[in-house]
Amino acid sequence: MKKKNGSLIITATVFFTFIFIMIIVFYYVMLAQIHEENEMVRSDMVASEHAAIKQIDLSTVSGNKELDQIKITNCDDAYERFKYYLKMNLNLDDNFMPKSQYNFIKGKVKIKRFIIYNLNKNDLSVEVCTLNSEGNFEKRIVKNGNVSTPKGNYIQHTTIHACIDFNVATYKFGKFTGTQEVSPSEDVDITEE
Amino acid sequence: MKKKEGDIQDFILQMIGIVICFIMMLCGIDYADTVIKYNDANEIARKYILRMEAKGYLASDDQAELESDMDDKGFSNISLANSTTTQVHYGEEVKLVINFQETVKAFKLENFKLEVTNDNKNLTITKASTALYFNEDGN
Numbered sequence: 001m002k003k004k005n006g007s008l009i010i011t012a013t014v015f016f017t018f019i020f021i022m023i024i025v026f027y028y029v030m031l032a033q034i035h036e037e038n039e040m041v042r043s044d045m046v047a048s049e050h051a052a053i054k055q056i057d058l059s060t061v062s063g064n065k066e067l068d069q070i071k072i073t074n075c076d077d078a079y080e081r082f083k084y085y086l087k088m089n090l091n092l093d094d095n096f097m098p099k100s101q102y103n104f105i106k107g108k109v110k111i112k113r114f115i116i117y118n119l120n121k122n123d124l125s126v127e128v129c130t131l132n133s134e135g136n137f138e139k140r141i142v143k144n145g146n147v148s149t150p151k152g153n154y155i156q157h158t159t160i161h162a163c164i165d166f167n168v169a170t171y172k173f174g175k176f177t178g179t180q181e182v183s184p185s186e187d188v189d190i191t192e193e
Numbered sequence: 194m195k196k197k198e199g200d201i202q203d204f205i206l207q208m209i210g211i212v213i214c215f216i217m218m219l220c221g222i223d224y225a226d227t228v229i230k231y232n233d234a235n236e237i238a239r240k241y242i243l244r245m246e247a248k249g250y251l252a253s254d255d256q257a258e259l260e261s262d263m264d265d266k267g268f269s270n271i272s273l274a275n276s277t278t279t280q281v282h283y284g285e286e287v288k289l290v291i292n293f294q295e296t297v298k299a300f301k302l303e304n305f306k307l308e309v310t311n312d313n314k315n316l317t318i319t320k321a322s323t324a325l326y327f328n329e330d331g332n
Contacts, residue, residue, distance in 0.1 A: 022214065022218075029225070040235060088321035089319070102228065103231065104231070
């Protein structure tokens with residue numbers, strides 16, 4: 001049987017098309033995986049921010065005071081609580097590195113932003129406490145203004161905003177692991193349960 | 194019918210392609226399976242930490258249910274030591290620590306033989322939150 005010209009090209013084309021389709025499928029599966037993992041982390045962030053909000057004085061809750069009057073007065077303590085609960089919920093060690101090699105988080109988790117918004121309902125001013133790069137809080141008061149978080153949510157009660165940054169594993173081939181950087185952020189309002 | 198040189202070249206190329214695709218798929222499936230299982234354990238932990246927030250501790254019926262859920266997902270040697278099992282008050286820490294064993298498949302290609310081995314890995318998943326539970330005294 002005589003071999004037709006170009007049959008090798010056709011075979012190679014079919015073969016590389018097959019590999020290309022496989023890469024596309026893997027890519028979309030990977031995107032879905034990153035999306036799901038991002039959602040899981042956001043849920044853990046919310047739990048950690050809630051825990052930081054619990055830093056408030058219990059006596060101000062158990063009385064008949066309105067939630068509008070509650071403020072987070074000790075930003076450092078709230079931040080320490082947030083860090084503690086974040087480590088617990090994301091299964092990180094004291095250096096914010098994942099404890100298990102099977103954790104989808106690869107590498108160090110960095111806290112990009114941590115901002116506390118204390119609303120004073122009397123004059124509608126907002127005390128904004130922002131964590132700076134040295135790990136200290138800078139406070140400023142915004143009077144009679146509409147203040148929103150970096151996510152775009154307007155402050156209606158005392159709120160915590162946090163944003164973290166880390167790499168997730170996308171694929172593993174032998175010793176080679178691909179990673180993708182993600183930066184989930186969450187706002188937690190003191191009235192949310 | 195005599196095989197021609199071009200046919201053999203095609204055949205070798207196709208075989209190499211099939212073997213590469215097969216190895217890629219095995220590595221992908223193996224890794225995805227491990228991560229999915231770890232995520233499953235995380236999801237279970239999240240479900241029970243929410244119950245603990247509401248109740249203020251991990252109740253004995255929830256412990257049994259959690260162990261059953263983990264067992265259903267194929268995990269073994271489940272231990273809940275160091276978890277909060279006595280009721281705490283509002284704002285106090287509730288902690289869930291799940292120690293378990295996961296069987297991880299490992300593919301090894303040695304001397305042109307593909308070997309599949311099962312390794313048991315000890316893993317720990319922790320979740321922590323604060324209790325939303327108020328007792329009758331309002332604490």
